[in-house]
């Protein structure tokens with residue numbers, strides 16, 4: 001071969017390689033686009049959106065674009081603009097998930113939705129954005145779910161309704177309440193109460209215990225080694241159902257300046273609480289309020305207060321919003337993650353600073369907006385807390401710092417049924433069951449009075465959670 005021939009050969013090969021790279025890029029690009037748009041096409045079809053997909057991809061919505069000219073507004077609504085590409089579970093969210101990448105041989109996968117994959121967070125947002133890698137939308141088989149309910153079951157629709165009406169990205173699930181079909185189900189949900197079905201459980205069938213009662217109530221009375229997943233207000237349940245859940249529009253922006261707004265102005269009074277049940281289950285709470293009163297004025301409303309016994313909750317909340325700087329959002333039990341509407345509704349929906357007792361400080365941190373409350377456990381004693389409240393009362397700037405979270409996100413609908421359906425379709429779900437659910441639910445370190453060690457316990461035990469490797 002001459003030098004020239006070699007040169008020509010090399011040149012030819014070079015061109016060929018370029019061509020192959022070129023083809024490859026086109027293919028990958030097409031594949032990405034197809035992948036990206038499929039779930040979005042479904043979404044927009046469902047919403048009969050006026051805008052076409054191309055509009056969104058190429059021209060992010062502006063004030064002139066047809067989708068937001070609802071009413072002419074004089075100032076640019078930056079909030080609305082920023083929200084235009086929020087995940088679908090936000091009020092104005094439109095960003096729908098695509099299938100996740102298949103699991104690699106080593107290392108964790110991109111989406112970690114199980115307590116076994118990630119146990120220090122509640123995994124809610126990951127679960128809401130989870131679409132299994134092999135999920136084929138309308139072409140996927142239905143997962144059949146039986147709800148064996150003891151109460152409020154009549155509010156759940158049978159069929160696919162719950163999944164469609166909630167706009168679930170993964171909606172190929174079907175609910176039935178007919179106990180006769182128990183044997184053929186992919187999942188059985190025991191709603192609040194367990195009663196042993198008459199068929200023999202197969203290892204593929206997932207049994208789920210849904211618990212809505214607070215932890216300190218009676219034992220669960222569940223057979224050993226039958227429950228695969230739990231759904232409750234505990235962040236370490238497989239499908240966490242909190243009373244409320246804050247989510248940021250942009251996780252790196254957790255505080256914004258509240259321009260020209262002084263939340264302290266016009267508030268003449270300090271601390272209020274409403275106690276309607278005289279036989280209070282939480283002795284801690286009663287004791288604490290009693291002690292606190294020695295150091296700061298606390299107006300106790302309700303049946304068991306001395307301030308105004310006849311006031312209704314609605315009336316109380318109006319008074320609170322108008323007159324008081326602090327609200328004692330004390331729960332009726334001190335249990336891990338036990339944070340109810342007392343905090344989310346009575347506390348955060350009004351312009352009063354909640355002082356909280358119930359879950360541990362880290363439990364509040366996980367689901368509440370940053371700097372939106374004061375936790376009693378951050379103070380050595382009621383006297384120290386009172387001292388701090390007096391300081392906040394005297395310093396409007398400091399007080400207002402507790403309202404900077406407003407406008408940085410919203411309380412999201414955590415869409416239990418959507419997450420349930422997505423997780424049932426997860427082919428990589430860990431096989432697992434609870435040896436004794438009560439150990440997990442009511443075991444040591446779950447509830448306690450504030451002076452005991454429970455709050456300082458390092459994390460929760462997995463409660464006899466068992467990983468099975470018995471794939472048949």
Ligand SMILES: *[C@@H]1O[C@H](CO)[C@@H](O)[C@H](O)[C@H]1NC(C)=O
Pocket residue numbers: 147148149150177178179195196197198
């Ligand atoms: C729940 O399951 C038990 C046991 O199989 C059955 O007796 C009961 O009727 C079921 N309840 C409902 C509402 O399906």
Ligand SMILES: *[C@@H]1O[C@H](CO)[C@@H](O)[C@H](O)[C@H]1NC(C)=O
Pocket residue numbers: 198199200
């Ligand atoms: C369930 O399994 C047990 C033992 O394996 C067997 O004796 C029983 O007949 C089975 N029951 C049903 C309803 O299949």
Ligand SMILES: *[C@@H]1O[C@H](CO)[C@@H](O)[C@H](O)[C@H]1NC(C)=O
Pocket residue numbers: 277278279280281
């Ligand atoms: C008041 O609390 C007691 C003890 O926890 C409870 O048994 C009772 O049902 C409660 N009453 C009301 C009206 O909530």
Ligand SMILES: *[C@@H]1O[C@H](CO)[C@@H](O)[C@H](O)[C@H]1NC(C)=O
Pocket residue numbers: 307308309310311312315
């Ligand atoms: C208690 O509050 C209600 C509602 O605000 C009011 O109508 C009533 O007069 C109050 N009672 C007393 C004793 O202050």
Ligand SMILES: *[C@@H]1O[C@H](CO)[C@@H](O)[C@H](O)[C@H]1NC(C)=O
Pocket residue numbers: 201202203204205206207225226227228430431432433468470
């Ligand atoms: C569910 O629990 C049973 C034990 O009751 C176990 O054999 C089975 O593997 C578990 N299945 C899944 C999908 O986790």
Ligand SMILES: *[C@@H]1O[C@H](CO)[C@@H](O)[C@H](O)[C@H]1NC(C)=O
Pocket residue numbers: 119120459460461462
């Ligand atoms: C939580 O995860 C960490 C790291 O993956 C692990 O070491 C720890 O045992 C887990 N804790 C529980 C309670 O599962």
